[in-house]
Amino acid sequence: MKARFLLIAVLAALLLACGSPRKLQGPFEVWERTVITMSDSVMYVFVTSEFMDSLELRATCRDLSEEELRSDLLSMLSTKMLATVRSPQQGGVGIAAPQVSLRRRVVAVQRLDKPGEPFEVYPNIRILAHLGDTVRGPEGCLSIPGMRGIVPRSEGVVVSWTDPQTLQAVTDTVHGFTAIIFQHEIDHLDGILYTDRADTVFVNQAWLDERAPYEAEGAYDKPRWLYGPEA
Numbered sequence: 155m156k157a158r159f160l161l162i163a164v165l166a167a168l169l170l171a172c173g174s175p176r177k178l179q180g181p182f183e184v185w186e187r188t189v190i191t192m193s194d195s196v197m198y199v200f201v202t203s204e205f206m207d208s209l210e211l212r213a214t215c216r217d218l219s220e221e222e223l224r225s226d227l228l229s230m231l232s233t234k235m236l237a238t239v240r241s242p243q244q245g246g247v248g249i250a251a252p253q254v255s256l257r258r259r260v261v262a263v264q265r266l267d268k269p270g271e272p273f274e275v276y277p278n279i280r281i282l283a284h285l286g287d288t289v290r291g292p293e294g295c296l297s298i299p300g301m302r303g304i305v306p307r308s309e310g311v312v313v314s315w316t317d318p319q320t321l322q323a324v325t326d327t328v329h330g331f332t333a334i335i336f337q338h339e340i341d342h343l344d345g346i347l348y349t350d351r352a353d354t355v356f357v358n359q360a361w362l363d364e365r366a367p368y369e370a371e372g373a374y375d376k377p378r379w380l381y382g383p384e385a
């Protein structure tokens with residue numbers, strides 16, 4: 155009897171040890187914790203020209219749990235996503251978590267409609283309603299560098315997210331270019347890129363020229379550890 159119990163215990167331990175490292179307990183999965191803690195303050199941004207990155211950019215993202223919303227890891231991720239989108243080598247107006255390899259519903263958006271045009275982070279965000287006419291304007295994406303497209307979007311949106319402090323749902327109605335940024339970033343959370351919606355896509359040479367010196371410095375090189383748990 156004792157031997158059988160021992161056998162079961164050993165098998166259980168083996169099963170636990172062999173189980174996917176992504177399924178261990180705690181806020182965020184092991185791989186997500188690795189990305190958040192190991193990334194530099196300016197994170198590597200996934201690009202469609204890299205095959206593995208392009209698959210990640212097509213993934214569907216899920217919400218954060220209450221524990222994750224309250225965790226220091228979300229604060230760290232927010233800080234790093236903000237530093238990334240605002241960095242001179244990126245210089246964007248928005249970024250979404252799958253662009254930094256996390257399949258989570260988190261985006262950072264520059265609120266061009268607010269005084270001081272602050273960048274803000276929105277966990278568990280979704281669009282509740284599209285408002286107004288369809289408008290067409292140019293868009294670019296940090297994950298498709300050097301390209302722009304003319305994209306039809308709603309003039310306004312009602313968005314909802316969870317405040318990580320109060321854990322309450324917050325809604326906001328946004329119009330103009332800020333509403334376009336929200337639509338672009340929230341699309342990323344469903345694996346949709348602006349090129350899927352664009353009427354036309356074209357090369358933006360000025361952007362390529364801006365990136366060239368950073369590229370020469372290796373500012374866009376993918377860290378070796380980011381190739382995945384199996385790398």
Ligand code: ZN
Nearest residue numbers: 294295296297
């Ligand atoms: Zn984008």
